[in-house]
Amino acid sequence: MHIILIGPPGSGKGTQANLLTKLLAVNYIATGDMFREEVAKGTELGKLAKVYMDRGDYVPDEITIDMLLKRLENTPKNGVLLDGFPRTVGQAQALDDALAKRDTAIDKVAYINVSEEELTRRLGGRLICERCRSVYNEATHRSKRTGICDRCGGMLYQREDDRPEAARRRLSVYFQQTTPVLEYYRKQGKLAEVSGEGPIEDVTFALLTAFGAASVLPD
Ligand SMILES: [Zn+2]
Incomplete structure (x- = not known):
């Protein structure tokens, strides 16, 4: 089983990826973590990737794909959940080619759909x-005392990146980049869109259903 989870920032993708990985007992590959691990290990690809990450740039496709393929080769064959990849149609094609060489393919792609208005509110x-x-959220997960961390009593602050204007810009870049990827998988008949606006467990159930695996849930 090779599945891909796609969702905009603020869609709850990280939470769902975590739950799905456990429920489906698949290997979780997040490209963000993969970069950090390769950098920490000091591999050639890691060193290359670091140059871009230090500048705050996206790591170029060729490096990402090389890393991912290496990772897939070393992954047990019980299945993979990909998160954060592919970001572009070029990456999606390269991934299809690489999987075809292993006589396998992407089975299903799920997109967590949340309206832009709701995403802006959350982000x-x-x-x-x-x-x-x-991490707290004024919209979805408030701290008990305003501005104070429940866990350690520290002060809460808002990153420049998370201000509404910046959030809108981030989302607009995200949609520009991702819409063609969704279209690519839609044409292959592999795309399922799931609403990410309900409670976490409803979203999980909808995703499992999309992956044809709702039976993993207890009754
Ligand atoms: Zn804290």
Whole structure:
């Protein structure tokens, strides 16, 4: 089983990826983590990727794909959940080619659909603890005392990136980049769109159903 989870920032993708990985007992590959691991290990690809990451740029497709393929080769064959990849149609094609060489393919792609208005509300309300980095949200997950971390009592602040204007810009870039990728998988008949606006467990259920795996849930 090779599945891909796609969702805009603020869609709850990270939470769902975590739940799905456990429920489906698949290998989780997030390209963001993969970069950090390769950098930490000091591999050739990691060193290359670091140059871009240090500048705050996206790591170029060729490097990402090389890393991902290496990772797939070393992954047990019980299945993979990809998160954060592919970002572009070029990457999606390269991934299809690479999987075809292993006599396998992407089975299903799920997109967590949340309206732009709701995403802006969620992203624009993000607060982070300056001490322990816990994440809160004025829209979805408030701290008990305004501006104070529940866990460590630290002060909460808003990153420049998380202000509503910045959130809108981030989303617009995200949609520009992602819409063609969704179209690519839609044409292959592999795309399922799932609403990400309901409670977490409803979204999980809808995703499992989309992956044809709702039976993993207890009754
Ligand atoms: Zn804290």
